[in-house]
Amino acid sequence: MKTITRKEEIVTIASQLFKEKGYNAVSMRDIAQAMGIKAASLYNHISGKQQILSTLILTVAVEFTNGMQTVVAKDIRPIDKIREIIELHIDITVNHSEALAALNNDWMHLENNDLSSFVQMREDYEENFRRIVKEGIEAGELKQHHPEVILFSILSTLRTLYLWYQKRGKLDVNVLKKDMVSVLLNGIT
Amino acid sequence: MKTITRKEEIVTIASQLFKEKGYNAVSMRDIAQAMGIKAASLYNHISGKQQILSTLILTVAVEFTNGMQTVVAKDIRPIDKIREIIELHIDITVNHSEALAALNNDWMHLENNDLSSFVQMREDYEENFRRIVKEGIEAGELKQHHPEVILFSILSTLRTLYLWYQKRGKLDVNVLKKDMVSVLLNGIT
DNA sequence: TTACAAAACTAACGTTTGTTAGTTAGATTT
DNA sequence: AAATCTAACTAACAAACGTTAGTTTTGTAA
Secondary structure, three states, X not given: OOOOOHHHHHHHHHHHHHHHHOHHHOOHHHHHHHHOOXXXXXXXXXXXXXXXXXXXXXXXXXXXXXXXXXXXXXOOOHHHHHHHHHHHHHHHHHHOHHHHHHHHHOHHHXXXXXXXXHHHHHHHHHHHHHHHHHHHHHOOXXXXXXXXXXHHHHHHHHHOXXXXXXXXXXXXXXXXXXXXXXXXXXXXX | OXXXXXXXXXXXXXXXXXXXXXXXXXXXXXXXXXXXXXXXXXXXXXXXXXXXXXXXXXXXXXXXXXXXXXXXXXXXXXXXXXXXXXXXXXXXXXXXXXHHHHHHHOHHHOOHHHHHHHHHHHHHHHHHHHHHHXXXXXXXXXXXXXXHHHHHHHHHHHHOXXXXXXXXXXXXXXXXXXXXXXXXXXXXX
C-alpha cells in the first residue's frame, strides 16, 4: 500500500501553485495557506523552498532520462524510437502535468548541484534524440531536413503538451498518442 | 530619424533580464544596475515595474493581432494562410525574441486591463487560427485530424521558436521560413 | 495514565522588494 | 548670467520574503 507522506503532499500542492504563477511568485505562506497550515509548519517536513522545487523537477527529469535510456537501448528502427519517445512524453505529461510546468519554466531557479545535474540530463536527452533523428535521416526513414529543425519541432510540441492536455477534457491517452504520432511524423497535409 | 528614448532603453534591457530569470526574479535594482544607474532613477522614465512588463508584452501582442487580421482578410486558400501565419511568427521572433520570452512566460503577471486585454487578444488569435485550420480540413487541403491537434502542434512549435532561434547561429530568415513551413505542413517522413 | 513523538503553533529575525521624497549636477534655453 | 529642464543621486519607507527558535497541541504506544 502506497501512503503519501506529508512532504509529498507539500510538493504536490506547491506544484499546482507553481504552475499558475511560477516559482518566484509563490511564497511559502501561499503554499502553507493552500494546505491549511502556517508557513513555519512546512519546515517540519521539508528543508526549504528550494527542496520543493528540486524534488519536483528532478523526479521528472530522472523519469525522462530513464525512459530515453530504455528507448536508446532497443534494437528497433530509428523511426520507431521516435514513436516511443513521443509516447514517453505523453505518458509523463499525463502523470505529472503540474511538475512539467516547473520543469519547463522554473528549472533556472535550481541551485548548485541540482541545477547542474538538471542541465546535464537535459543536454544528454537532447543529444540522444538528435542522434536518433540523424540515424533516421541516414537510413532514409526521414526526409532530408536539417536535423535540428526536425528535433526542435517535435520537442517543442511535446514539451508544451502539458499546457494543452487537460483543457481538452482529458481525452483518451491512446487516442492522443495515435494522433500525435501521426501529426508529428506524417504532417498535416 | 529614429531616436531611442530612455524608456525604450529600459524596456529593452529589462526584457533581456526577464528572458534569463523571469519577471519576478528580476528586481528594479537589477535592471538599474544593468543600465549603470540607481533603481530610483528608473522612475524618472517609467511609472513602475508593471509598466515595463506591459509595454513589453502588449507591443508584441498587438503585432500578432494585426498580423493575423491581415492574413484573415486575404482572399487565399486556407493552407496559404497557414503558411503566412508561420512566416508572421518567424518575423516577430527574429525581431523581438526577448519580448517573446516575457509574453510566453510572464503574461500572467500583468494586472487589470493589461491582463484582460492580453488574454482577449490571445483567445481571438487562437480562434482565428482554429477557424483557418477547420476551413483547410473542409476544403480537403489538410488531413482529417482533430483540428485541435493540428492547431496545437503548429502553435506550440512557433511559440517556442524564440528559445531555439539564436543559439542556432542566426541562420538566414528565408531559409528558416522555408524549412519550418515544409516541416510543419508536410511532416518529416 | 503517562510518555513520547509528530506536527502544528506564535513570534520574531534579517533581507530584499517596489516605490517615494527631496536633492544635486549638468546641459539647454532665455 | 539667470532660469529651466533633464536625469541622475541619497535616504528612507512599509510590506513581503524565507527562515529560525521556542512552545503548544494532538495522536499513538506503553
